[in-house]
Amino acid sequence: MNTSQTDRRNSSIGAQSTQEAANVGHANGQSSSSSSSGSGNMVKTFQAYLPPTNRTYSCVHCRAHLASHDELISKSFQGSQGRAYLFNSVVNVACGQAEERVLLTGLHAVADIYCECCKTPLGWKYEHAFESSQKYKEGKYIIELAHMIKENGWD
Structure with a gap:
C-alpha cells in the first residue's frame, strides 16, 4: 500500500x-x-427531556418533548392549520426571524418556531404585541395541535 x-x-x-x-x-x-x-x-x-412525572406535549413527527402541561396558558388559540395552544415556555424549539404579521387579534411581531430535532414548523413565538391588550402574549409560544401529541400520564 x-x-x-x-x-x-x-x-x-x-x-x-x-x-x-x-x-x-x-x-x-x-x-x-x-x-x-x-x-x-x-x-x-x-435534546431536552422533561421529567417523566409531568404530562408533556411532544412533536407528533419525532416525539421530541416540546412543553410541559404546567406551562400551558390557553387552549383557545387559532393557528394557520387549526386549533393551537399558548405556552409560557417550550423546549427543543428553534426560532426563525421575527416579522410583523396581522393576526386575528391585531398586529404582532412573531417568529416562526420549528422542532429542533426534525425541523417541522410548529407555530410561532410572540416577540412583540402592538396593542396593550395583547402584551401578555409577548415571549410566549403558539404550537398548533396538528403538530403535537400528549404523552406521560394523560388519562
Whole structure:
C-alpha cells in the first residue's frame, strides 16, 4: 500500500469511528443531533427531556418533548392549520426571524418556531404585541395541535 492509499484508509477509519461513536451515544439514550450551518461547521445540539412525572406535549413527527402541561396558558388559540395552544415556555424549539404579521387579534411581531430535532414548523413565538391588550402574549409560544401529541400520564 502506498502513502496516499494509507492516508485515505486512515481517514476513512477515523470517519467511521466518529460515526460509530455517535451511534453508540444514541443507543445509550444520550440524545444529540448534529446539523451543519451554512459555513460548513458542525453544530451539536442536545435534546431536552422533561421529567417523566409531568404530562408533556411532544412533536407528533419525532416525539421530541416540546412543553410541559404546567406551562400551558390557553387552549383557545387559532393557528394557520387549526386549533393551537399558548405556552409560557417550550423546549427543543428553534426560532426563525421575527416579522410583523396581522393576526386575528391585531398586529404582532412573531417568529416562526420549528422542532429542533426534525425541523417541522410548529407555530410561532410572540416577540412583540402592538396593542396593550395583547402584551401578555409577548415571549410566549403558539404550537398548533396538528403538530403535537400528549404523552406521560394523560388519562
